[in-house]
Amino acid sequence: MPPDEPLGLQRGLTHYGDADFSLYLRRSFARQSGLSSEMLKRPVVGIAQSTSGFNPCHRSTPELVEAIKRGVLAAGGLPLDFPTISLGESFLNPTSMKFRNLMAMDVEEMLRAQPMDAVVLVGGCDKTVPAQLMGAASADVPAIQLVVGPMLPMPWRGERLGACTDCRRFWARFRAGEVSAAEIEAVEGQLAVTAGTCSVMGTASTMAAIAEALGLSLPGTAAIPAVHADRIRAAEASGRRAVEMALSPDPVRPSRLITPQSVENALRVLLAIGGSTNALIHLTAIAGRRGIEIPLERLNALSDTTPVLVDLKPTGQHYMADLHAAGGLGAVLRELKPLLHLDCPTVAGQTLGERLAAEPDWVDRGVVHAFADPIRAQGGLVALFGSLAPRGAILKRSAADPQLFERTGRAVVFSSLEDLAARIDDPALDVTPDDFLVLQNAGPTSAAAMPEAGYLPIPQKLARAGVKDMVRISDARMSGTAYGTIVLHVAPESAVGGPLGLVRNGDRIRLSVAGRRIDLLVDEAELAARRAAQPPAPPPPARGYARLYQQSMLQADAGCDFDFLRPPAQP
Structure with missing residues (x-):
């Protein structure tokens, strides 16, 4: 200090x-x-905890808080824990994404207002970690991110099950008539049976990996299962390290850790692990708090030179517990070493290069492939541009069907989530496997608040005929645990007049992953007529957070942060 x-x-x-x-x-x-x-x-170490009865993923948090306190006391500090908003992914209406920025504001203001020399941030469920990192980036108090860790997959009838890729797999089978109501109820009770976040490379696990890649978590802590004793030891070590940071004459703050170079490292990791599309929005928001932009064109350049190395669901077969046993994120970082900025500092007080040089080099190649023997030669995500998405859209190609990457299809349009729910399973729906399903008005400023609805269900009559995938397009998000040929985050969104809102049934849309294009094949005169006939936007909500949200929300390509929370971009 x-x-x-x-x-x-x-x-x-x-x-x-x-x-x-x-x-x-x-x-x-x-x-x-x-x-x-x-x-x-003594120096004060704050412990920002996001536990809640509405967030069962975080039920191990009290034990972690006690271990952090133990580490702080042993190192000569005074631990003081405090609550913040908690965002339980499946418990919030209309979606947890709507409240990520509210939690980020809560974290930032409590870090500024309360006396603390350093802070340990305890989170896990999808939006809690990005909210904590956004708040910490703005407050710039010395901070360590500690995630609660993934749950364990457990055996059931000859296979392992874990939330939530297996949730979606079984639900798709249920919709297709392959699984009975009794069976789906039995599966429901076996998908999430321990504390922790989703056991696959969903958004929570991806954000844990990104926090470690940015240097904001202690090395080797991203993938430790929630119920593993190492998770408790990681909490104690985080408390100890927080005191060291508090007493340092030159403490490592988020402003020193979140740099253009560390953000590029995090993007490389995101691409190599086949991570969640949501993580791109969150990383963009975190970087934006330090004035760092992430152009989607740059994402494509990195994706073309970053192989997919991790064989985890939803793009592979393993679980996060397997990644921990295989060597953790360190094993991935060592393979990516030629592509990384090794001089980036970390919260541990060493550079990334120093960290990797000191680690053992054992790795399970069944889970983490060698750089020279990748699962896929190119990264998991790709940005698309074109007349349908002038500011970009995202496709998780590592979870998609390459046979659908280059084609033109007829649009089958759903104007809202309500319209989707009402018609998707109608036997009279005019749809074929070659059509493109299009969902409108599900973007960041819509009434739906950008839910994970981009994973449009296969129409039931097609699912029962054996169709497993088809092109789906929306301004919504999808869960990191989902899979399919799904174009997301179309920007600008329908609700602010984006071209997606002008698509009509029967229009032709051309998708070219190779060309990085998504185009609406309708002439400009017709689009102008449709634009002129659009109804006026509804007035903003009258009061409260909903009003602030709608008036201040940025688009997906800017991380869906509030415009007034971002400093000017760095040159």
Whole structure:
């Protein structure tokens, strides 16, 4: 800690017009907790926790908090935990994405307002980690991200099951009539049976990997299962390291860790692990808090030179517990070493290169392939541009069917989620396997608030005829656990007048993954007529967070952050 800065409870005094009285009063109330005067002189490590009864993925958080406290106390600090908003992915309406920025604001303001010299951020479920990292990036308090870890897949009737790729696999079979109602109910009770986040390379696991790749988590902690003893040891180590950062004359802050170079490292990791499409939005938002942009054209350049190396569901066969046993993220980083910026600092106090040089080199090649023997030669994500997506769209090609990558199809349009629900399984729906399903008005500023609805279900009559995949296009998101030939994050979205909102049934759309294109084959005169006939946008909500959300939300290519929370972009 710089010598001219106050330490611990002396930091950021409450205003009463008398600084000495403010400190006296603060210490008086701190003693109410039973703390000794010796403890009150120590550096303070905040512990931001996001546990909630509505977030069962985080049910191991109390145990982690106790381990962090143990590490802080052992290193000579004073641990003080505090709650923030908790975002349980499947419990929030209309979607957890709507509240990510609210949680980020909560984290940022509590880090600024409360006296702490460093903080350990405890999160896991999809939107909690990006929200914590966004808040920490803005507050710039020395911070360590500790994730709760993935759940364990468990055996069931001769196979292993884990949320939530297997959730979707069985649901698709149920819709196709291959699984009975009794069987789907039995599966429901076997998909998530331990504490932790989804056991596949979904959004939670991807964000854990990105946090470690950015240098904001201790090395080797991204993939440790939630119920593994190493997860508790990682919590204790995070507490110890937070005290060291608090006492340092030159602490490692997020502003030193989140740089153009570390962001590029994180993008390489995202592509190599076949990570979630959601993570691109979140990483863009995190980087944006430090004024760093992620052009989608740059994503394509990195994707073309970054192979997919990790064989995990939804793009492979293994689970996060297998990645931990195979060598963790360190094994992936070592394979990517020629492509990485090795001089990037990390929260551990060493550079990425120093970290990798000190690690053992064992790896299970069944899970993490060698750079020279990749699962796929190109990265998992690709950005598409064209008349349907002037500012870009995203395809997770590692989870898609290459036979659908170059084709032109007829649009079957759903104007909203309600329209989709009402018609997708109608036996009279005019649809064939070669058509493109199009969902409108599901983007960031829509009433739907960009849900994970981009994984449009295969129409039931096609599913029962054996159709497993078809091209689907929307301005929505999809779960990182999902799979299929799905074009997402179309920008600008329908709700702000984007071309996606002008598509009509029967229009022709051309997809070319090789050409990085998605085009609406309708002449400009017809589009102008449709644009002129569009109804006016509805008025914004009258009050509260919903009003702030709709008025301030940026598009997907800018990370769906609020415009007033981003500094100017770095040159």
